[in-house]
Amino acid sequence: MKKTDTKKRLLEATLKLISEKGYMGATTREIAQQAGVTELTLFRHFGSKEKLFKELLGSYTFLPRLKELIPELDGLSSREALELIATHFLLTLKERKAMVKIMYSEYTTYPENIREVYNKFILEMRTTMAAYFEGLQRQGMLRKNISPAMTAKMFLWVLFSYFRSEEIMQSTGMKKSIMEKQVREMIDIFMSGTVNNNT
Amino acid sequence: MKKTDTKKRLLEATLKLISEKGYMGATTREIAQQAGVTELTLFRHFGSKEKLFKELLGSYTFLPRLKELIPELDGLSSREALELIATHFLLTLKERKAMVKIMYSEYTTYPENIREVYNKFILEMRTTMAAYFEGLQRQGMLRKNISPAMTAKMFLWVLFSYFRSEEIMQSTGMKKSIMEKQVREMIDIFMSGTVNNNT
DNA sequence: TTTTCATGTAAGCAGGCACTTACATTAGCG
DNA sequence: CGCTAATGTAAGTGCCTGCTTACATGAAAA
Numbered sequence: 001m002k003k004t005d006t007k008k009r010l011l012e013a014t015l016k017l018i019s020e021k022g023y024m025g026a027t028t029r030e031i032a033q034q035a036g037v038t039e040l041t042l043f044r045h046f047g048s049k050e051k052l053f054k055e056l057l058g059s060y061t062f063l064p065r066l067k068e069l070i071p072e073l074d075g076l077s078s079r080e081a082l083e084l085i086a087t088h089f090l091l092t093l094k095e096r097k098a099m100v101k102i103m104y105s106e107y108t109t110y111p112e113n114i115r116e117v118y119n120k121f122i123l124e125m126r127t128t129m130a131a132y133f134e135g136l137q138r139q140g141m142l143r144k145n146i147s148p149a150m151t152a153k154m155f156l157w158v159l160f161s162y163f164r165s166e167e168i169m170q171s172t173g174m175k176k177s178i179m180e181k182q183v184r185e186m187i188d189i190f191m192s193g194t195v196n197n198n199t
Numbered sequence: 200m201k202k203t204d205t206k207k208r209l210l211e212a213t214l215k216l217i218s219e220k221g222y223m224g225a226t227t228r229e230i231a232q233q234a235g236v237t238e239l240t241l242f243r244h245f246g247s248k249e250k251l252f253k254e255l256l257g258s259y260t261f262l263p264r265l266k267e268l269i270p271e272l273d274g275l276s277s278r279e280a281l282e283l284i285a286t287h288f289l290l291t292l293k294e295r296k297a298m299v300k301i302m303y304s305e306y307t308t309y310p311e312n313i314r315e316v317y318n319k320f321i322l323e324m325r326t327t328m329a330a331y332f333e334g335l336q337r338q339g340m341l342r343k344n345i346s347p348a349m350t351a352k353m354f355l356w357v358l359f360s361y362f363r364s365e366e367i368m369q370s371t372g373m374k375k376s377i378m379e380k381q382v383r384e385m386i387d388i389f390m391s392g393t394v395n396n397n398t
Numbered sequence: 399t400t401t402t403c404a405t406g407t408a409a410g411c412a413g414g415c416a417c418t419t420a421c422a423t424t425a426g427c428g
Numbered sequence: 429c430g431c432t433a434a435t436g437t438a439a440g441t442g443c444c445t446g447c448t449t450a451c452a453t454g455a456a457a458a
Binding site: 020021022024025078101104105106107108109133140141142143144146147150151153154157158160161162165168169182185186188189190191192193194195196197 | 219221223224277303304305306307308332339340342343345346349350352353356357359360361364367368381384385387388389391392393394396
Binding site: 205236237239240243 | 405
């Protein structure tokens with residue numbers, strides 16, 4: 001008997017359906033059916049719909065690979081480094097698309113602990129990036145008169161909004177070649193700004 | 200008898216409750232109560248919950264004041280102009296906060312015509328800003344090798360994300376003085392970039 | 399004054415929901 | 429084989445939801 005399997009399949013089904021229909025729109029019947037089990041099995045495992053959802057959130061790890069990535073950036077130019085970070089960030093979001101969608105749409109309506117997961121993720125990303133930018137600043141590669149914190153925020157905002165507009169809003173999804181081109185364009189603007197200096 | 204009043208109050212109550220609890224979480228009973236009428240009156244006016252929601256969306260105008268604003272920008276430096284645009288944009292979002300919240304969270308779950316309203320709004324903002332940046336580019340005030348379309352997107356993404364993180368996620372809301380300071384910081388980075396050129 | 403029209407009161411219906419109870423089945427393990 | 433533990437079948441409970449029906453009220457328009 002594969003006890004673990006059932007629970008796992010239920011959690012996956014929950015993730016899928018809630019990301020598609022929202023917490024209130026996803027019924028326990030449908031979740032169970034999607035997982036290939038009876039509704040009763042769902043309740044035997046989790047007790048209630050809310051506990052199921054909380055366990056889904058709790059079981060979730062965003063494993064910010066950003067930190068692991070930073071040592072690899074040493075030999076690269078800051079432009080190359082930011083491109084690499086951006087690409088990895090976007091791919092992580094794409095992989096976790098369903099959960100990202102949930103956190104995005106349920107944040108305001110389902111206050112209890114979804115906020116914790118979300119805030120933790122955002123905060124970790126921000127501080128990691130801010131630390132990286134602070135390093136660049138110390139090396140003289142970043143303007144002295146801007147704050148690493150705001151720099152980090154704007155970097156992530158642009159990437160996240162790009163992800164949302166491409167992946168969540170459009171059904172098509174991002175094509176890799178197009179994505180890389182646009183990442184390059186975004187990072188170019190992010191680094192060099194928009195103002196014309198050639199005079 | 201104030202026929203118009205009742206309908207208007209119902210629409211306002213719908214806006215408020217759906218923005219707080221989502222479409223599925225807001226009940227017709229509660230909406231009617233919030234509007235100070237009987238549930239029956241709600242159904243006499245709108246026939247069904249879905250029609251009520253659609254009428255809310257249809258009745259809604261985002262009146263993009265961006266277009267009206269553009270003539271006023273003539274004497275200003277591009278930095279001042281962008282700051283003015285940004286401030287107005289953020290204030291519009293704040294005024295329409297409830298509807299913005301709805302479009303944000305219900306977009307993927309309530310597909311039918313909420314997308315139209317949202318897409319129309321986004322598209323209008325983007326094209327207006329892109330046209331403005333194209334003008335700047337012709338005047339030689341914007342780098343030649345970046346696309347006005349992407350520039351416009353990034354500009355709006357940063358502002359929108361800022362709004363979301365300040366206004367929607369935190370309960371406190373934006374304080375005007377802090378907002379102005381941060382807008383200046385964001386536009387500085389947006390215009391001058393992040394890279395250190397002083398060598 | 400009589401009519402009309404927006405609203406209210408009250409009761410309820412049918413369906414879906416989360417969740418439960420009682421009992422049967424199946425498969426692996428000692 | 430017999431025991432245990434996970435799952436299934438089936439029926440149902442109580443609650444809430446969107447929505448309806450029948451009748452009453454009250455104020456403005458005729």
